[in-house]
Amino acid sequence: xxxxxxxxxxxxxxxxxxxxxxxxxxxxxxxxxxxxxxxxxxxxxxxxxxxxxxxxxxxxxxxxxxxxxxxxxxxxxxxxxxxxxxxxxxxxxxxxxxxxxxxxxxxxxxxxxxxxxxxxxxxxxxxxxxxxxxxxxxxxxxxxxxxxxxxxxxxxxxxxxxxxxxxxxxxxxxxxxxxxxxxxxxxxxxxxxxxxxxxxxxxxxxxxxxxxxxxxxxxxxxxxxxxxxxxxxxxxxxxxxxxxxxxxxxxxxxxxxxxxxxxxxxxxxxxxxxxxxxxxxxxxxxxxxxxxxxxxxxxxxxxxxxxxxxxxxxxxxxxxxxxxxxxxxxxxxxxxxxxxxxxxxxxxxxxxxxxxxxxxxxxxxxxxxxxxxxxxxxxxxxxxxxxxxxxxxxxxxxxxxxxxxxxxxxxxxxxxxxxxxxxxxxxxxxxxxxxxxxxxxxxxxxxxxxxxxxxxxxxxxxxxxxxxxxxxxxxxxx
Amino acid sequence: xxxxxxxxxxxxxxxxxxxxxxxxxxxxxxxxxxxxxxxxxxxxxxxxxxxxxxxxxxxxxxxxxxxxxxxxxxxxxxxxxxxxxxxxxxxxxxxxxxxxxxxxxxxxxxxxxxxxxxxxxxxxxxxxxxxxxxxxxxxxxxxxxxxxxxxxxxxxxxxxxxxxxxxxxxxxxxxxxxxxxxxxxxxxxxxxxxxxxxxxxxxxxxxxxxxxxxxxxxxxxxxxxxxxxxxxxxxxxxxxxxxxxxxxxxxxxxxxxxxxxxxxxxxxxxxxxxxxxxxxxxxxxxxxxxxxxxxxxxxxxxxxxxxxxxxxxxxxxxxxxxxxxxxxxxxxxxxxxxxxxxxxxxxxxxxxxxxxxxxxxxxxxxxxxxxxxxxxxxxxxxxxxxxxxxxxxxxxxxxxxxxxxxxxx
Numbered sequence: 001x002x003x004x005x006x007x008x009x010x011x012x013x014x015x016x017x018x019x020x021x022x023x024x025x026x027x028x029x030x031x032x033x034x035x036x037x038x039x040x041x042x043x044x045x046x047x048x049x050x051x052x053x054x055x056x057x058x059x060x061x062x063x064x065x066x067x068x069x070x071x072x073x074x075x076x077x078x079x080x081x082x083x084x085x086x087x088x089x090x091x092x093x094x095x096x097x098x099x100x101x102x103x104x105x106x107x108x109x110x111x112x113x114x115x116x117x118x119x120x121x122x123x124x125x126x127x128x129x130x131x132x133x134x135x136x137x138x139x140x141x142x143x144x145x146x147x148x149x150x151x152x153x154x155x156x157x158x159x160x161x162x163x164x165x166x167x168x169x170x171x172x173x174x175x176x177x178x179x180x181x182x183x184x185x186x187x188x189x190x191x192x193x194x195x196x197x198x199x200x201x202x203x204x205x206x207x208x209x210x211x212x213x214x215x216x217x218x219x220x221x222x223x224x225x226x227x228x229x230x231x232x233x234x235x236x237x238x239x240x241x242x243x244x245x246x247x248x249x250x251x252x253x254x255x256x257x258x259x260x261x262x263x264x265x266x267x268x269x270x271x272x273x274x275x276x277x278x279x280x281x282x283x284x285x286x287x288x289x290x291x292x293x294x295x296x297x298x299x300x301x302x303x304x305x306x307x308x309x310x311x312x313x314x315x316x317x318x319x320x321x322x323x324x325x326x327x328x329x330x331x332x333x334x335x336x337x338x339x340x341x342x343x344x345x346x347x348x349x350x351x352x353x354x355x356x357x358x359x360x361x362x363x364x365x366x367x368x369x370x371x372x373x374x375x376x377x378x379x380x381x382x383x384x385x386x387x388x389x390x391x392x393x394x395x396x397x398x399x400x401x402x403x404x405x406x407x408x409x410x411x412x413x414x415x416x417x418x419x420x421x422x423x424x425x426x427x428x429x430x431x432x433x434x435x436x437x438x439x440x441x442x443x444x445x446x447x448x449x450x451x452x453x454x455x456x457x458x459x460x461x462x463x464x465x466x467x468x469x470x471x472x473x474x475x476x477x478x
Numbered sequence: 479x480x481x482x483x484x485x486x487x488x489x490x491x492x493x494x495x496x497x498x499x500x501x502x503x504x505x506x507x508x509x510x511x512x513x514x515x516x517x518x519x520x521x522x523x524x525x526x527x528x529x530x531x532x533x534x535x536x537x538x539x540x541x542x543x544x545x546x547x548x549x550x551x552x553x554x555x556x557x558x559x560x561x562x563x564x565x566x567x568x569x570x571x572x573x574x575x576x577x578x579x580x581x582x583x584x585x586x587x588x589x590x591x592x593x594x595x596x597x598x599x600x601x602x603x604x605x606x607x608x609x610x611x612x613x614x615x616x617x618x619x620x621x622x623x624x625x626x627x628x629x630x631x632x633x634x635x636x637x638x639x640x641x642x643x644x645x646x647x648x649x650x651x652x653x654x655x656x657x658x659x660x661x662x663x664x665x666x667x668x669x670x671x672x673x674x675x676x677x678x679x680x681x682x683x684x685x686x687x688x689x690x691x692x693x694x695x696x697x698x699x700x701x702x703x704x705x706x707x708x709x710x711x712x713x714x715x716x717x718x719x720x721x722x723x724x725x726x727x728x729x730x731x732x733x734x735x736x737x738x739x740x741x742x743x744x745x746x747x748x749x750x751x752x753x754x755x756x757x758x759x760x761x762x763x764x765x766x767x768x769x770x771x772x773x774x775x776x777x778x779x780x781x782x783x784x785x786x787x788x789x790x791x792x793x794x795x796x797x798x799x800x801x802x803x804x805x806x807x808x809x810x811x812x813x814x815x816x817x818x819x820x821x822x823x824x825x826x827x828x829x830x831x832x833x834x835x836x837x838x839x840x841x842x843x844x845x846x847x848x849x850x851x852x853x854x855x856x857x858x859x860x861x862x863x864x865x866x867x868x869x870x871x872x873x874x875x876x877x878x879x880x881x882x883x884x885x886x887x
Binding site: 223224255 | 605607636637638639641642646648649650655656658659660663665666667668669670671672673674675677678684696697699700701703704707868869870871872873875876877883886
């Protein structure tokens, strides 16, 4: 088959660059590792290496072209004996891509999805200011710019989620909400407040108590072209629905050879509440984040809850949206803009720091920030990364941060075994091993079913002090 | 305590290998006896239809009673032709599997009417959510046989790109849902699809099929509840072919008098139909489709039939049931019955039937040759390796591209 060579990125912030010079011409044989072109940005130049062997079949971008988008195809390699037809068809396909990729996030697009635009041309060698070779990759997904002077409105997470659904329901008639107690009762946690009054019983549908059954109904409706938002009273009750979420929603696009996709959002509170016992307190982050075909989002503040839920509803893929009961009532600033949509798959650095990176998602972000404040009083500056999306996981932001701080503490509310922190620790160890000054540390729940009694529950759940302790351990402060 | 043994109960089939099967204990209502109420009748007023048996073709192959759909000879011959093709296709595929040219196969021998008659009674725009034994729908809807075979071989023209077991077809264009390997998930999904059609104001309905064994699954009960609650325009079929692999129907049915009667508790219109009677299956499906389209809600249909061959190529039924059960099955063979019906009123004869079989055999042989030109199981070409990373998401994620590059494809 033909192989596309893509415009690589030199840094996480790079979005476009100049293709300064080709070092090969059409018809040349190249081997993996051969330098084939030079790329320039205003900061540095970089050599592009061929990842695969092949014959240069076509150069798609002329030398000297400025403003070539990251990840746009710049050349096509073919294998020996491959027909020109294949090259032609690959070239015509490629010519459509750069335009799409050039669209900037935050712009209103007449498309269902928020493009999950990201990059990663591997095998390129970079010469940056320090002359250090780094694997070229980046995350060009960015939050939309908030224009100066934008009013910020203090909103609870609960209302931000509600507003996201209401706005998407006004925008797209295919969007509807279903679940237990969502209509007349306005949601068990009042997240669907006033939706019934505005949209009526056709679009806000009460269901009987069968998460398994109504998840299946939602999946079927999605295959019919609607965009269901299925509310689970909690994700604990959705364990029986997991067959539809994973075996049907997540796998059918693939198993049907790309013929049938499932645009659906499964949302509701996840993880511990206050003393509801082990069966009502489980954190499913790692479960769902393990599954190809799903996108998994776990926001912390109200602005992210709103912007990411809107993105989830527009996404053409099945999305598991993990909320947290204990932050529903917390208020945060939300920008008062017409259409606040955030990129799925992009972490957010909530606090910059130089001494240790802390990763967290959902409610643990608040604890991580508190821990960072206390540590700052002792002279330890932490960089707090809110993962926001667990699949696709923005590992680049984490790895870049660790290269700066040389230490990492991965905090999560769920169990540690095979957990989110385990995954991040593995990625960091693989991709930034030489930068680490201490083994990655994890903060998580005790490895027991969560006890009910307040004193035991508190002991089992991770908190601010656990994070502080872990940071001090990896910074050898104690 | 001493009485414990009598209270512990696991039901067993009436016959095991070596027994002489005799189905005279089955109390089957005679063809033509069941009343045909208006399709909008309230379920509580037609509960007898769940206990009896809707049949049209009698022992003399005459069409009798209120359920006779009065189809033209052309339509009947078309139905016969689809059933013959289904049977010949199945037989050929099994043979090829036994020769190692296919990894796995599942036949629908004896159940051809269940799929073919239903598909012909539905509109082509109606969405079907079948199980793995309704391949007859594909023939009735005109699916290209070469494409079906290419899927079963997993070769370079497999429209599922080598990602699904043989016989688990998907055909979006033909409104044929992706067959799930997990039994029963299609039942609530069909309800949701049907609700979505109603939501959009479309005339389209959905239909789904599961086997008798799957009626024990949560999906069955949830789908029945939700179809009733929301009066979804859906037809929920249970194909009672007597055997869920090696467990006989009683293992899932328990002490319910019939599978159809399970629908009554949910408040659904519930019909029990002779699944080997093409005309009865056609008429019942048409009735249920009318009911759904007119806003009467869902219908639950038990299709009473017999799985004449093994569950799949991995199964040997001679270990758990007498070999000749199908020969003495009181409802006969669906193809023979429709054929004899047509012959009975001079619209068919043995010679034409033989010719039809020859034509269909030639079509299957020729199609298989063409299918193999797109690749064989052992020598390929198979689905190109780079496609392994496609379609995980609607848009390609860079992580997948990186995996592909790491693999060098």
